[in-house]
Amino acid sequence: MTQEFQNIAVIGLGYVGLPLALQFAASGVKVLGVDIDPAKVDAINAGRTYIKHIAAEAISQAIGAGSFSGSADFARVSECDAVIICVPTPLTKTREPDLSYVLDTTRAIAAHLKPGALVVLESTTYPGTTEEEMRPILEAGSGKIAGADFHLAYSPEREDPGTAGSKIGKVPKIVGGYTPQCLAKAVALYSIAVETVVPLSSCRAAEATKLLENIFRSVNIALVNELKVIYSAMGIDIWEVIEGAKTKPFGFMPFYPGPGLGGHCIPIDPFYLAWKAREFGKHTRFIELAGEINTAMLEYVVQRLTEVLNAQGKPVKGSKILLLGLAYKPNVDDMRESPTFALLDLLKARQAELAYYDPHIPVIGSTREHSQWQGMRSVEWNEATIPASMRSSS
Numbered sequence: 141m142t143q144e145f146q147n148i149a150v151i152g153l154g155y156v157g158l159p160l161a162l163q164f165a166a167s168g169v170k171v172l173g174v175d176i177d178p179a180k181v182d183a184i185n186a187g188r189t190y191i192k193h194i195a196a197e198a199i200s201q202a203i204g205a206g207s208f209s210g211s212a213d214f215a216r217v218s219e220c221d222a223v224i225i226c227v228p229t230p231l232t233k234t235r236e237p238d239l240s241y242v243l244d245t246t247r248a249i250a251a252h253l254k255p256g257a258l259v260v261l262e263s264t265t266y267p268g269t270t271e272e273e274m275r276p277i278l279e280a281g282s283g284k285i286a287g288a289d290f291h292l293a294y295s296p297e298r299e300d301p302g303t304a305g306s307k308i309g310k311v312p313k314i315v316g317g318y319t320p321q322c323l324a325k326a327v328a329l330y331s332i333a334v335e336t337v338v339p340l341s342s343c344r345a346a347e348a349t350k351l352l353e354n355i356f357r358s359v360n361i362a363l364v365n366e367l368k369v370i371y372s373a374m375g376i377d378i379w380e381v382i383e384g385a386k387t388k389p390f391g392f393m394p395f396y397p398g399p400g401l402g403g404h405c406i407p408i409d410p411f412y413l414a415w416k417a418r419e420f421g422k423h424t425r426f427i428e429l430a431g432e433i434n435t436a437m438l439e440y441v442v443q444r445l446t447e448v449l450n451a452q453g454k455p456v457k458g459s460k461i462l463l464l465g466l467a468y469k470p471n472v473d474d475m476r477e478s479p480t481f482a483l484l485d486l487l488k489a490r491q492a493e494l495a496y497y498d499p500h501i502p503v504i505g506s507t508r509e510h511s512q513w514q515g516m517r518s519v520e521w522n523e524a525t526i527p528a529s530m531r532s533s534s
């Protein structure tokens with residue numbers, strides 16, 4: 141094992157940080173998991189999971205082996221050779237980047253950095269965050285110089301929650317460093333836990349790479365959503381068309397239409413670039429257009445639903461409507477940015493009688509934006525709530 145990284149800290153033990161911490165722990169590194177949420181820290185130390193697709197056994201084994209422990213004490217990063225930051229990067233109410241979590245964490249660790257330690261940001265963000273926003277805070281708070289007294293790098297997560305066979309260690313990991321030595325350190329760190337590490341020339345290039353990956357998806361989903369509406373008007377089934385196009389063995393990649401984007405990445409990350417681009421006097425037209433088209437799909441779904449009910453002589457008001465799926469994608473319990481919430485809001489405004497079914501989210505817990513739905517329960521998947529006739533035709 142590489143001797144220079146015996147103890148590391150992973151800060152932010154959510155969908156990204158927890159599996160990453162476990163991957164390092166399973167690779168022979170002693171991992172300190174740090175989170176401001178005491179419930180998560182307690183769960184970790186008790187060997188319990190709070191993310192459905194992460195097994196409690198993986199946590200309890202690592203805890204039992206002494207290779208993983210949870211803490212809310214940022215001062216303990218002084219024990220660590222590397223600190224990896226995986227905290228949220230949402231948008232503010234006015235849809236601007238909210239770096240407060242990243243910067244709060246940066247301030248909290250700065251005074252406790254071990255000499256020579258490596259600090260890596262994993263949170264998705266705009267180019268320049270690591271070097272322009274974090275570096276001055278780390279240098280001021282530690283009295284140390286980046287690239288000399290401590291090292292700094294950026295490495296985006298490529299977590300694919302809920303997809304069977306998705307293994308962190310197998311997915312190539314992009315890394316950019318503040319200096320060539322920072323890069324070498326970061327490559328050495330990730331090589332302990334990940335099979336393929338891909339070095340890039342700078343933190344900014346690595347930050348920009350992650351945004352390209354997510355913008356690529358947002359734009360292509362918008363394209364197929366637009367085609368869905370157009371082909372539908374022509375009486376053509378988009379799903380059949382996509383299946384047909386998929387048989388082309390080169391130059392095509394399938395994307396699928398839906399009621400809108402969800403999750404913590406695709407609806408949000410492109411706007412980090414849009415915001416930063418304005419500083420350079422540049423407009424991100426593809427990003428804005430994709431956002432507009434993807435958001436408009438909600439109204440399209442409601443319009444189609446209204447037409448279908450109308451054809452049966454029914455208004456939306458008073459109709460019983462069941463939404464299938466609350467999580468933003470299959471096989472996860474993550475409901476962040478799920479378009480189902482917006483559909484619930486739109487249909488409630490039209491006085492429909494609403495229910496949802498999602499085996500991964502039996503009850504809606506607390507959310508920042510959708511508190512009016514807190515406590516609502518998923519219906520059971522049985523004859524009483526979903527008659528067989530509906531199931532076979534769905």
Ligand SMILES: NC(=O)c1ccc[n+]([C@@H]2O[C@H](COP(=O)([O-])OP(=O)(O)OC[C@H]3O[C@@H](n4cnc5c(N)ncnc54)[C@H](O)[C@@H]3O)[C@@H](O)[C@H]2O)c1
Binds near residue numbers: 151155156226227245
């Ligand atoms: N979820 C994904 O599939 C995914 C994929 C790739 C990249 N990302 C990016 O990774 C980052 C983290 O996303 P996530 O899905 O893991 O978020 P998450 O909300 O699941 O987890 C973030 C964790 O950070 C903790 N936290 C918040 N502020 C903190 C602070 N100041 N100090 C310590 N801990 C703090 C929270 O309590 C939470 O446990 C985001 O930038 C996101 O865009 C997410």
